[in-house]
Amino acid sequence: MNIGIPKEIKNNENRVAITPAGVTAFIQAGHQVFIEQGAGEGSGFTNEEYVQAGASVVSTAEDAWNQEMVMKVKEPLPEEYDYFREGLILFTYLHLAAEPELTKALMERKVIGIAYETVQLSNGSLPLLTPMSEVAGRMASQIGAQFLEKLRGGKGILLGGIPGVRRGRVTVIGGGVVGTNAAKIAMGLGADVTIVDLNARRLRELDDIFGASINTMMSNPLTIAELLEESDLVIGAVLIPGAKAPKLVTEDMVKQMKKGSVIVDVAIDQGGIFATTDRITTHDDPTYVKHDVLHYAVANMPGAVPRTSTIGLTNVTVPYALQLANKGYVQACLQNESLCKGINTLDGSVTFQAVAEAHDLPYRDVQSFLQ
Numbered sequence: 001m002n003i004g005i006p007k008e009i010k011n012n013e014n015r016v017a018i019t020p021a022g023v024t025a026f027i028q029a030g031h032q033v034f035i036e037q038g039a040g041e042g043s044g045f046t047n048e049e050y051v052q053a054g055a056s057v058v059s060t061a062e063d064a065w066n067q068e069m070v071m072k073v074k075e076p077l078p079e080e081y082d083y084f085r086e087g088l089i090l091f092t093y094l095h096l097a098a099e100p101e102l103t104k105a106l107m108e109r110k111v112i113g114i115a116y117e118t119v120q121l122s123n124g125s126l127p128l129l130t131p132m133s134e135v136a137g138r139m140a141s142q143i144g145a146q147f148l149e150k151l152r153g154g155k156g157i158l159l160g161g162i163p164g165v166r167r168g169r170v171t172v173i174g175g176g177v178v179g180t181n182a183a184k185i186a187m188g189l190g191a192d193v194t195i196v197d198l199n200a201r202r203l204r205e206l207d208d209i210f211g212a213s214i215n216t217m218m219s220n221p222l223t224i225a226e227l228l229e230e231s232d233l234v235i236g237a238v239l240i241p242g243a244k245a246p247k248l249v250t251e252d253m254v255k256q257m258k259k260g261s262v263i264v265d266v267a268i269d270q271g272g273i274f275a276t277t278d279r280i281t282t283h284d285d286p287t288y289v290k291h292d293v294l295h296y297a298v299a300n301m302p303g304a305v306p307r308t309s310t311i312g313l314t315n316v317t318v319p320y321a322l323q324l325a326n327k328g329y330v331q332a333c334l335q336n337e338s339l340c341k342g343i344n345t346l347d348g349s350v351t352f353q354a355v356a357e358a359h360d361l362p363y364r365d366v367q368s369f370l371q
């Protein structure tokens with residue numbers, strides 16, 4: 001199969017969908033890789049390294065998009081929709097529940113849209129989301145700590161405090177991969193950390209992992225409102241796989257937060273969990289202030305640490321992409337139920353229920369196409 005790798009065009013998105021090591025794996029399996037020139041630069045991989053690994057470096061995005069399967073990192077932007085065509089296999093993050101226009105474009109052009117974030121193992125985990133959630137979770141606390149500094153617009157709190165001065169308070173809403181990693185770093189900085197989750201079993205696991213170093217609370221509106229009033233930094237880390245994020249924090253709750261507090265809504269890629277994170281920000285201009293609270297809502301946080309993120313991402317995506325290339329998407333998905341769950345659009349239909357519900361579109365079971 002011919003695989004195309006376009007350069008990412010989202011603001012400050014420096015990741016790339018393949019490393020030279022990944023290219024070698026495809027070449028050894030008898031495939032060809034066409035990578036847009038400069039696509040790896042932001043992650044520290046040169047055109048020469050890709051050529052040495054066996055890839056062909058192509059000069060335009062169109063040449064990369066013109067292949068049978070396109071691997072990307074971020075969801076395509078409107079200027080990329082013109083490359084869509086019937087039968088194209090697109091393997092990337094899609095976040096369609098928060099992307100009505102992209103959903104429509106994939107349906108209209110009958111693209112086989114396979115979303116990294118909905119590939120799901122039988123234990124419910126999301127293997128192609130996990131490494132980026134690890135990155136974004138760790139970054140969320142670092143970023144929150146920075147924006148709490150007075151010069152960055154925050155209330156002037158050092159998260160770890162000092163002897164004789166109270167530590168900063170961090171509330172993490174959602175105790176999955178992002179939440180756990182955010183808590184680890186916040187705890188390491190010396191903050192007073194509370195994780196809120198709806199799943200009692202997950203709260204027990206977190207208690208086993210962190211012991212008395214953190215607090216765990218069951219998620220409900222009253223608890224969230226009480227915690228927010230006292231929090232310096234609040235991190236949004238909830239996910240219902242494939243679905244639009246639930247708005248768990250109301251505008252009134254944000255109004256009760258103290259001036260200069262910071263919100264980092266990592267779940268913004270699925271629409272965000274704060275009523276006040278009604279827009280996505282970029283690495284160039286990452287924050288805005290609403291009700292005197294700083295909001296950070298960047299949907300491609302790992303793009304800021306591209307070397308770590310590209311290697312972490314491709315470690316997990318390439319084995320699945322190889323299955324698609326070796327067997328074709330029909331056989332690969334019939335033989336691998338986890339991969340099958342990644343198919344969000346096929347032959348003009350939405351084949352992921354939560355995406356269909358988010359946009360009030362008809363849903364078709366993917367199996368009805370494959371068998």
Ligand SMILES: NC(=O)C1=CN([C@@H]2O[C@H](COP(=O)(O)OP(=O)(O)OC[C@H]3O[C@@H](n4cnc5c(N)ncnc54)[C@H](O)[C@@H]3O)[C@@H](O)[C@H]2O)C=CC1
Pocket residue numbers: 117129130132133134136173174175176177178179196197198199202219237238239240245246248265266267268269270298299300301302
């Ligand atoms: N902005 C960015 O650059 C990035 C964003 N993300 C996003 O971060 C979000 C979280 O991802 P993960 O941690 O990997 O998901 P996860 O599935 O590991 O964790 C989600 C957690 O939310 C909990 N949850 C569900 N409903 C809840 C509720 N009502 N109250 C409290 N907790 C609730 C679940 O029990 C689960 O523990 C996703 O939207 C993901 O796409 C991930 C990486 C990068």
Ligand SMILES: CC(=O)C(=O)O
Pocket residue numbers: 074093117129132133269299300301302303
């Ligand atoms: C998960 C995601 O959207 C990202 O890593 O950018």
